[in-house]
Amino acid sequence: KQILLLNGPNLNLLGTRQPELYGHATLADVERDAVALGTTLGFDVTCLQSNHEGQLVDWIQGARADVAGIVINPAAYTHTSVAILDALNMFDGPVIEVHISDIHKREEFRHHSFVSYRSDEVIIGQGVDGYQQALRMLAERL
Numbered sequence: 001k002q003i004l005l006l007n008g009p010n011l012n013l014l015g016t017r018q019p020e021l022y023g024h025a026t027l028a029d030v031e032r033d034a035v036a037l038g039t040t041l042g043f044d045v046t047c048l049q050s051n052h053e054g055q056l057v058d059w060i061q062g063a064r065a066d067v068a069g070i071v072i073n074p075a076a077y078t079h080t081s082v083a084i085l086d087a088l089n090m091f092d093g094p095v096i097e098v099h100i101s102d103i104h105k106r107e108e109f110r111h112h113s114f115v116s117y118r119s120d121e122v123i124i125g126q127g128v129d130g131y132q133q134a135l136r137m138l139a140e141r142l
């Protein structure tokens with residue numbers, strides 16, 4: 001089964017970006033571990049990251065054909081993007097939303113997620129282990 005792991009803006013700098021909030025693992029570490037766990041679970045995990053909202057929308061649209069499930073950390077677009085929500089609403093499979101930090105314990109503008117209107121599960125504040133938990137949740141649903 002094909003799985004898409006999508007990461008939004010500034011997550012390309014994971015590991016160096018505010019490590020007190022996001023930890024020391026890099027995006028490459030996260031993606032390597034996701035591909036490895038995916039193999040164990042019988043998934044073919046494709047990992048994509050963009051700083052651009054429209055690029056994320058294009059990838060989600062493209063997933064409709066042959067992707068079974070999506071794990072997405074929309075990063076800052078979580079709190080602003082109706083476009084990403086609309087794109088996810090056209091996707092039929094399970095969607096798991098991941099946030100590395102605990103967005104409910106941070107600034108108030110981070111408390112609201114547009115993407116959560118569509119997400120089947122939301123994993124918050126588990127560090128980068130949240131991505132592994134998300135893949136396991138997909139395995140249960142697929």
Ligand code: DQA
Nearest residue numbers: 073075076098099100101110
């Ligand atoms: C984040 C939380 C967002 O508020 C923030 O804009 C991010 C990362 C997280 O993983 O904790 O870029 O999605």
